[in-house]
Amino acid sequence: MTATPLVVLSVAGTDSGGAAGLAADLATFAALGVHGTCAVTAVTAQDTTGVHGVVPMGAGDVRAQIRAVFDDLPVAAAKTGMLGSAEVAHVVADLLAGSLPLVVDPVLVATSGAVLGDAALVRAYREVLLPRADVVTPNRDEAAALTGLPRDTDPEELALTVHALGPAVVLTGGEPGSGTCRDLVVRDGVVTVLEHPAVATANDHGTGCTYSAALAVHLARGLDLEAAARRAQAFVAEALAVSAPWVLGCGRGPVAHVFTQPLKEN
Ligand SMILES: Nc1ncnc2c1ncn2[C@@H]1O[C@H](COP(=O)(O)OP(=O)(O)OP(=O)(O)O)[C@@H](O)[C@H]1O
Numbered sequence: 363m364t365a366t367p368l369v370v371l372s373v374a375g376t377d378s379g380g381a382a383g384l385a386a387d388l389a390t391f392a393a394l395g396v397h398g399t400c401a402v403t404a405v406t407a408q409d410t411t412g413v414h415g416v417v418p419m420g421a422g423d424v425r426a427q428i429r430a431v432f433d434d435l436p437v438a439a440a441k442t443g444m445l446g447s448a449e450v451a452h453v454v455a456d457l458l459a460g461s462l463p464l465v466v467d468p469v470l471v472a473t474s475g476a477v478l479g480d481a482a483l484v485r486a487y488r489e490v491l492l493p494r495a496d497v498v499t500p501n502r503d504e505a506a507a508l509t510g511l512p513r514d515t516d517p518e519e520l521a522l523t524v525h526a527l528g529p530a531v532v533l534t535g536g537e538p539g540s541g542t543c544r545d546l547v548v549r550d551g552v553v554t555v556l557e558h559p560a561v562a563t564a565n566d567h568g569t570g571c572t573y574s575a576a577l578a579v580h581l582a583r584g585l586d587l588e589a590a591a592r593r594a595q596a597f598v599a600e601a602l603a604v605s606a607p608w609v610l611g612c613g614r615g616p617v618a619h620v621f622t623q624p625l626k627e628n
């Protein structure tokens with residue numbers, strides 16, 4: 363008999379190319395053995411080369427989806443990805459914050475450069491959502507946008523300035539060119555550096571989404587932040603190593619979210 367799985371919720375946008383957003387989150391949840399649920403915030407027309415269109419959902423639609431999940435299922439942790447508007451960020455803060463471990467991946471710009479959030483959303487993150495979230499997982503560009511500091515600010519200062527907004531922080535440091543990735547974990551004012559070798563790959567579309575989804579799973583399982591961050595980092599590194607030789611699309615290909623089963627020849 364199979365044990366009943368934990369339930370984890372993702373509030374995020376879709377990626378028609380199957381690499382980032384909800385595609386990454388639900389595949390990661392499945393790979394890590396939890397039941398994934400979702401609330402769609404936006405539908406994107408997207409592939410490995412970029413984001414070609416965005417249709418946002420209304421805040422009321424997002425509220426209805428989260429309510430439906432919560433009314434029926436025992437959600438153990440949640441993560442947010444692309445929220446798309448300040449109104450949706452308010453809904454998330456209203457319905458999710460404080461009731462369960464909440465990981466906020468403050469998606470503002472895609473790997474391809476497409477802008478996925480405006481100044482009002484940045485303000486809502488700063489003033490409404492981050493003060494009530496448990497963990498925020500910005501990359502350097504997102505941390506710069508949230509704090510108003512330049513992108514090349516010392517990473518520790520960047521991470522501590524985001525931390526001053528309220529939540530624990532994992533400043534993700536995917537800098538594949540340098541040969542090493544450094545993620546900075548900040549909790550209660552203490553900075554811990556997690557370093558690991560960078561996987562050389564052009565197929566890294568969706569790493570941030572995959573990372574924050576894996577982090578939410580491990581927090582749902584009761585791990586402390588540092589242990590959860592180490593596991594999430596290891597999961598992404600393994601996923602990147604699997605997808606590194608893939609030839610998919612003309613741009614930055616998808617990270618392999620599901621790699622526990624041998625892939626069938628096709
Ligand atoms: N080339 C790589 N090799 C190994 N780990 C990586 C690599 N690139 C990123 N990571 C890891 O992936 C996780 C997510 O980091 P990253 O900084 O890439 O997020 P992100 O920029 O938000 O991603 P994305 O823009 O794809 O959403 C971190 O743990 C980071 O160290």
Ligand SMILES: Cc1ncc(COP(=O)(O)O)c(N)n1
Pocket residue numbers: 374375376377382383384406408443444469471472473474566567568569570571
């Ligand atoms: C729907 C959606 N959510 C998040 C991202 C960010 O991911 P990436 O930085 O890998 O482009 C994205 N491109 N699309």
